[in-house]
Amino acid sequence: MRHQVCIIGGGPSGLLLSLLLRRAGVDAVVLERRSRDYVLSRIRAGVLEQGLCDMLREAGIGSRMQAEGFVHDGTIITAHGTTVHIDFKKLTGKTVTIYGQTEVTRDLYEELDRIGAPVFHEAEDVAIHDADSDAPHVTFTHQGRSHRVDCDFIAGCDGFHGVSRNTIPKAVRREFENVYPFGWLGILAHTPPVADELVYSGHERGFALCSMRNANLSRHYLQVPLTGKAGDWSDDAFWAELRRRLPPHLAETLVTGPSIEKSIAPLRSFISEPMSWGRIYLAGDAAHIVPPTGAKGLNLAASDIHYLSKALIAHYAGDEGLLAAYSATALARVWKASRFSWSLTRxxxxxxxxxxxxxxxxxxxxxxxxxxxxxxxxLAENYVGLPY
Structure with missing residues (x-):
């Protein structure tokens, strides 16, 4: 098969890139290792920068986000006996929107289905060939059959463990990493949020975050050692520890309930340079990982897609400048957002x-x-998102 752009990875960044390209008349195909049900079952970030919200509207899928998302004008930071309200709207004129990554992905799937864009799920044995030539191609297995995609460009949106970054020769790559000596134990529960905005709490027992997905679905996190397992924590133990790490006036408002999902995620800061080589262009977790403290994971992937989609569209209009500058342009924002996530974590x-x-x-x-x-x-400028 022949497509102008082969996108490896069917998470929100790969799907958004496909939609933006197709809106501009650029033909793209998406290869995803997992099933659609698996992709939609992943519980991920829910804080969207204004820039990402604008991109979703530009792609024509912002209506449900507009109707169901919660616009937050600020956030609460409390630590060492001090509580600070950061008023995003007053300080920057911008806001963030609480709308789960799963819902963004669902909206993207529905629109790609509607326009008939090809997405191959459970694509196995994906391999990139001749990426440093003018005629790259990708091979994969789907439903027991071998396939080949001839293309002009390859977009690596396949995450930290994907094939795309590792196709770039080690002699070319420079990788920077900081692994944190703890993880986040997160639970999802059908309970109302502890406050109208997110609460970041520093405590001598460890960090805590009170987040939300909607008015009756909360997402809470505790800093924990990496030596344990999520199953070691009963729901009662989690709620008791969360109360200890919140100021009394917030602990009193905490409503508890049975968890519907519980997991521990390690934290790391990671950046790989460059973000392009030959005809491969990396985006999202394939090139960088940030600790979730600054709510930058999905948002950084979206800014990559902004730059990459504009560059590819410009290429097919006869302008090579944006594509040549993609890696440097994307990395400038990546390093700034990574600095913010690192500093807030510290x-x-x-x-x-x-x-x-x-x-x-x-x-x-x-x-x-x-x-x-x-x-x-x-802090507010970085949280709501630096300009693209």
């Missing part, structure tokens, strides 16, 4: 191996944030 998590000095520095940082409009503005 400010609010417990690092017992680093002793009391770091704890006092964290307290000073939160106190400065509480009394500095400039510091609050800087």
């Amino acid at each position: 400010m609010l998590h417990h690092f017992p191996a680093e002793g009391s000095f770091l704890a006092r520095m964290q307290a000073a940082e939160v106190d400065y944030l509480a009394h500095s409009t400039a510091a609050q503005t800087a």
Whole structure:
């Protein structure tokens, strides 16, 4: 088969890229290793930057997000006896929208189905060939049959463990990584959120985050050691620990209930340079991972797709400049967003191996944030998303 762009990875970034390209008349095919049901079962981020919301509207799939999403004007940060409300709208004129990644993916699937865009699920043995030539191709197995996609370009949207990044020679790649000595234990529960906005809580026992998916579905997290398993935590133990890590006035409002999903995710910061080689262009987790503290994972993937879709569309209109600059352009934003996620993680998590000095520095940082409009503005600008 022949397509102009072969997209490896059918998560939200790959699906969004396919839709944006097809809206501009560029032919694309998506290869996804997992089944559609599996992709839609993954519980992921739910905080969308305004830039991503604008992209979804541009792609023609923003109506359900507009109707069902929760617009947040700010967030609450509490640590070391200090509570700060960061007013995004007042400080930046922008907001964020709470709308689950699963729902974004569902909207993308429905629109791609409607326009008849090809998506191969359970595509196995995906391999990239001749990526450094003018005639790359991708082979894969689907339902027991071998297939070959001849294409002009390959978009690697297949995540950290995918084939795309590893196709770039090791001699070309530079990888930067920081692995954090803890993970996040997260639960999903049919309970109302603890507050009208997200709550980030730093505590001597560890970090906690109170998030939400809708008015009756909450997502909460606890910083935990990586030595344990999610099954080691009963629901009662989780709720009790969450209460300990929240200020009393918020702990009193916490409504508990049985969990419907529970898991532990390790945290890392990771960036691979460059984000292109030959005819391969990486996007999202294939090129970078951020700790979830700054809500940047899905949003960073979306900014990659913004740059990559514009560059590919420009190429077919006769302009090569954006495609040549893609890696450098995307990486400039990736490093800034990674810095923000890293700094927020450092400010609010417990690092017992680093002793009391770091704890006092964290307290000073939160106190400065509480009394500095400039510091609050800087945090708000990064949280709502730096401009594309």
